[in-house]
Amino acid sequence: DGGITQSPKYLFRKEGQNVTLSCEQNLNHDAMYWYRQDPGQGLRLIYYSQIVNDFQKGDIAEGYSVSREKKESFPLTVTSAQKNPTAFYLCASSIPGAGYTFGSGTRLTVV
Amino acid sequence: AQSVAQPEDQVNVAEGNPLTVKCTYSVSGNPYLFWYVQYPNRGLQFLLKYITGDNLVKGSYGFEAEFNKSQTSFHLKKPSALVSDSALYFCAGRTYKYIFGTGTRLKVLA
Numbered sequence: 001d002g003g004i005t006q007s008p009k010y011l012f013r014k015e016g017q018n019v020t021l022s023c024e025q026n027l028n029h030d031a032m033y034w035y036r037q038d039p040g041q042g043l044r045l046i047y048y049s050q051i052v053n054d055f056q057k058g059d060i061a062e063g064y065s066v067s068r069e070k071k072e073s074f075p076l077t078v079t080s081a082q083k084n085p086t087a088f089y090l091c092a093s094s095i096p097g098a099g100y101t102f103g104s105g106t107r108l109t110v111v
Numbered sequence: 112a113q114s115v116a117q118p119e120d121q122v123n124v125a126e127g128n129p130l131t132v133k134c135t136y137s138v139s140g141n142p143y144l145f146w147y148v149q150y151p152n153r154g155l156q157f158l159l160k161y162i163t164g165d166n167l168v169k170g171s172y173g174f175e176a177e178f179n180k181s182q183t184s185f186h187l188k189k190p191s192a193l194v195s196d197s198a199l200y201f202c203a204g205r206t207y208k209y210i211f212g213t214g215t216r217l218k219v220l221a
Contacts, residue, residue: 006154033209040120042201042213043155090154097162099145100209102154 003027006091006103012111013078013085021076021106023091030095032074036060037088037105046089049074078108086110113138115204117212124192125220132187132215134202143205144185146176148198149214155201161185172196192219 004025013019025032034046045058049068063082068074074093078085088107092100114137124130136142143162147155159170166178176187187200197219202212 004154040213043211045209088152092154097143099147099157099160099203100155101157102147104154105152107152 004091004093004101004103006089006106008106009104011106011108013108014111016080018077018079019108021078021089021091021108023074023076023103024072025074025093025101026072027093027101028071029093029101030071031093032068033092033094033100034058034064034066034074034076035090035092037090043090046076113204113206113208113210115202115210115212117200117202117215119215120213121216121218123218123220126194127191130187130189130192130196130217130219132200132202132217134185134187134212136183136185136202136204138204138206138210140206144176144178145203145205146170146174146185146187147201147203148172149201150198158187158200192217194219194221 007022031050033048035043044060046064047066049055052071055066055068065077086109090105091103094100116135145160146158149155158174159168161168161178169175174189199214199216201214204210
């Protein structure tokens, strides 16, 4: 079955540490997205990529970085510059005019 | 500025009663509108979309939504609610950019 796989499901980060969240899709979608979800704030766009080797900052890109070396993969790195990283992170992909397909999410907690 | 608003943080409805989850939009041009559902600790699942054509859109799990251009609304509806419908619902709009509402928590009471 086609879909999006996010890993790990739960991730713990120490202060000052960089961590990378994985997002892989086998839907052959060109566009991929990273969102952050906090209680009561809905979804906020971190980064998006419309095509391989290209990506754009979303509304809250500071403290995050991404790469898009392969169509299937869009990993998100949460750097030490992100001062409040505890949140639920969602990856999604889409084709033009269609809705998004979401992964199951990664819950990141700072310890 | 483009926006999608869900005016209710939570909606409570008794099982078997009809439910409505409200969404209004301010999106330029001809918007694409979507509804998603999210269960705890899961990603969002696509329910239905409106692009053009019939104003009443039918989607998954017996849900439907009515596009009303004059009221700029896209309310989600279901004739008879189930306890298993309890979840977080997001409305979204898209022109050149995808915009999500803040979500409405639906609680169906047995």
